[in-house]
Amino acid sequence: MGHIGENIKKSRIELGLSQAQAAKMLHISTPAFCKIETGQTDLNVSRLLQIAKVFKVTVDQLLNGTPGKTASSEEVNILKAELLVKDEELNKLRKKLIDLYDKLGM
Known part of the structure:
Protein backbone atom coordinates (compact mmCIF):
# COMPACT_ATOMS: atom_id res chain seq x y z
CA MET A 1 0.00 0.00 0.00
CA LYS A 69 -2.41 2.83 -16.35
CA THR A 70 -5.18 0.64 -15.00
CA ALA A 71 -5.02 -2.01 -12.33
CA SER A 72 -5.13 -5.59 -13.51
CA SER A 73 -8.16 -7.65 -12.58
CA GLU A 74 -5.91 -9.69 -10.27
CA GLU A 75 -4.82 -6.51 -8.45
CA VAL A 76 -8.42 -5.34 -8.21
CA ASN A 77 -9.49 -8.72 -6.78
CA ILE A 78 -6.68 -8.60 -4.21
CA LEU A 79 -7.69 -5.08 -3.16
CA LYS A 80 -11.35 -6.10 -2.93
CA ALA A 81 -10.42 -9.06 -0.73
CA GLU A 82 -8.33 -6.80 1.50
CA LEU A 83 -11.24 -4.36 1.78
CA LEU A 84 -13.61 -7.16 2.77
CA VAL A 85 -11.24 -8.28 5.51
CA LYS A 86 -10.94 -4.70 6.82
CA ASP A 87 -14.72 -4.24 6.71
CA GLU A 88 -15.18 -7.45 8.72
CA GLU A 89 -12.62 -6.25 11.27
CA LEU A 90 -14.45 -2.93 11.57
CA ASN A 91 -17.79 -4.64 12.07
CA LYS A 92 -16.34 -6.85 14.82
CA LEU A 93 -14.86 -3.81 16.56
CA ARG A 94 -18.17 -1.93 16.29
CA LYS A 95 -19.98 -4.90 17.85
CA LYS A 96 -17.44 -5.04 20.70
CA LEU A 97 -17.89 -1.34 21.31
CA ILE A 98 -21.68 -1.64 21.40
CA ASP A 99 -21.39 -4.60 23.78
CA LEU A 100 -19.13 -2.57 26.07
CA TYR A 101 -21.59 0.32 26.11
CA ASP A 102 -24.39 -2.14 26.92
CA LYS A 103 -22.37 -3.60 29.82
CA LEU A 104 -21.72 -0.13 31.17
CA GLY A 105 -25.41 0.70 30.91
CA MET A 106 -24.90 3.60 28.54
Whole structure:
Protein backbone atom coordinates (compact mmCIF):
# COMPACT_ATOMS: atom_id res chain seq x y z
CA MET A 1 0.00 0.00 0.00
CA GLY A 2 3.04 2.28 0.23
CA HIS A 3 2.88 3.19 -3.44
CA ILE A 4 -0.59 4.61 -2.93
CA GLY A 5 0.79 6.94 -0.28
CA GLU A 6 3.51 8.03 -2.68
CA ASN A 7 0.88 8.75 -5.34
CA ILE A 8 -1.17 10.75 -2.83
CA LYS A 9 1.94 12.74 -1.90
CA LYS A 10 2.69 13.40 -5.58
CA SER A 11 -0.89 14.62 -6.15
CA ARG A 12 -0.70 16.85 -3.07
CA ILE A 13 2.58 18.39 -4.19
CA GLU A 14 1.23 18.97 -7.71
CA LEU A 15 -1.58 20.98 -6.10
CA GLY A 16 0.98 22.98 -4.11
CA LEU A 17 -0.48 21.90 -0.79
CA SER A 18 1.35 21.30 2.47
CA GLN A 19 0.47 18.23 4.50
CA ALA A 20 -1.34 20.48 6.98
CA GLN A 21 -3.42 22.09 4.23
CA ALA A 22 -4.31 18.71 2.73
CA ALA A 23 -5.22 17.34 6.15
CA LYS A 24 -7.48 20.31 6.81
CA MET A 25 -9.25 19.80 3.47
CA LEU A 26 -9.82 16.14 4.40
CA HIS A 27 -10.95 17.02 7.95
CA ILE A 28 -8.22 14.91 9.56
CA SER A 29 -5.15 15.71 11.62
CA THR A 30 -1.80 16.41 10.01
CA PRO A 31 -0.21 13.33 11.67
CA ALA A 32 -3.06 11.16 10.34
CA PHE A 33 -2.46 12.49 6.83
CA CYS A 34 1.29 11.94 7.19
CA LYS A 35 0.61 8.30 8.06
CA ILE A 36 -1.49 7.95 4.90
CA GLU A 37 1.32 9.30 2.75
CA THR A 38 3.94 7.07 4.36
CA GLY A 39 1.74 3.97 4.07
CA GLN A 40 1.42 3.49 7.84
CA THR A 41 -2.37 3.72 7.62
CA ASP A 42 -4.54 1.39 5.56
CA LEU A 43 -7.05 3.33 3.52
CA ASN A 44 -10.69 2.41 3.22
CA VAL A 45 -12.66 3.04 0.06
CA SER A 46 -14.47 6.10 1.37
CA ARG A 47 -11.20 7.81 2.39
CA LEU A 48 -9.64 6.97 -0.98
CA LEU A 49 -12.67 8.44 -2.76
CA GLN A 50 -12.52 11.52 -0.55
CA ILE A 51 -8.83 12.10 -1.31
CA ALA A 52 -9.42 11.65 -5.04
CA LYS A 53 -12.28 14.16 -4.97
CA VAL A 54 -10.38 16.75 -2.91
CA PHE A 55 -7.21 16.39 -5.00
CA LYS A 56 -9.23 16.37 -8.25
CA VAL A 57 -7.72 13.11 -9.49
CA THR A 58 -9.15 9.69 -10.22
CA VAL A 59 -8.92 6.80 -7.81
CA ASP A 60 -7.00 5.04 -10.56
CA GLN A 61 -4.36 7.79 -10.44
CA LEU A 62 -4.00 7.31 -6.68
CA LEU A 63 -3.79 3.54 -7.01
CA ASN A 64 -1.51 3.38 -10.03
CA GLY A 65 0.20 6.76 -10.26
CA THR A 66 -0.62 7.45 -13.89
CA PRO A 67 -3.96 8.24 -15.50
CA GLY A 68 -3.46 5.84 -18.40
CA LYS A 69 -2.41 2.83 -16.35
CA THR A 70 -5.18 0.64 -15.00
CA ALA A 71 -5.02 -2.01 -12.33
CA SER A 72 -5.13 -5.59 -13.51
CA SER A 73 -8.16 -7.65 -12.58
CA GLU A 74 -5.91 -9.69 -10.27
CA GLU A 75 -4.82 -6.51 -8.45
CA VAL A 76 -8.42 -5.34 -8.21
CA ASN A 77 -9.49 -8.72 -6.78
CA ILE A 78 -6.68 -8.60 -4.21
CA LEU A 79 -7.69 -5.08 -3.16
CA LYS A 80 -11.35 -6.10 -2.93
CA ALA A 81 -10.42 -9.06 -0.73
CA GLU A 82 -8.33 -6.80 1.50
CA LEU A 83 -11.24 -4.36 1.78
CA LEU A 84 -13.61 -7.16 2.77
CA VAL A 85 -11.24 -8.28 5.51
CA LYS A 86 -10.94 -4.70 6.82
CA ASP A 87 -14.72 -4.24 6.71
CA GLU A 88 -15.18 -7.45 8.72
CA GLU A 89 -12.62 -6.25 11.27
CA LEU A 90 -14.45 -2.93 11.57
CA ASN A 91 -17.79 -4.64 12.07
CA LYS A 92 -16.34 -6.85 14.82
CA LEU A 93 -14.86 -3.81 16.56
CA ARG A 94 -18.17 -1.93 16.29
CA LYS A 95 -19.98 -4.90 17.85
CA LYS A 96 -17.44 -5.04 20.70
CA LEU A 97 -17.89 -1.34 21.31
CA ILE A 98 -21.68 -1.64 21.40
CA ASP A 99 -21.39 -4.60 23.78
CA LEU A 100 -19.13 -2.57 26.07
CA TYR A 101 -21.59 0.32 26.11
CA ASP A 102 -24.39 -2.14 26.92
CA LYS A 103 -22.37 -3.60 29.82
CA LEU A 104 -21.72 -0.13 31.17
CA GLY A 105 -25.41 0.70 30.91
CA MET A 106 -24.90 3.60 28.54
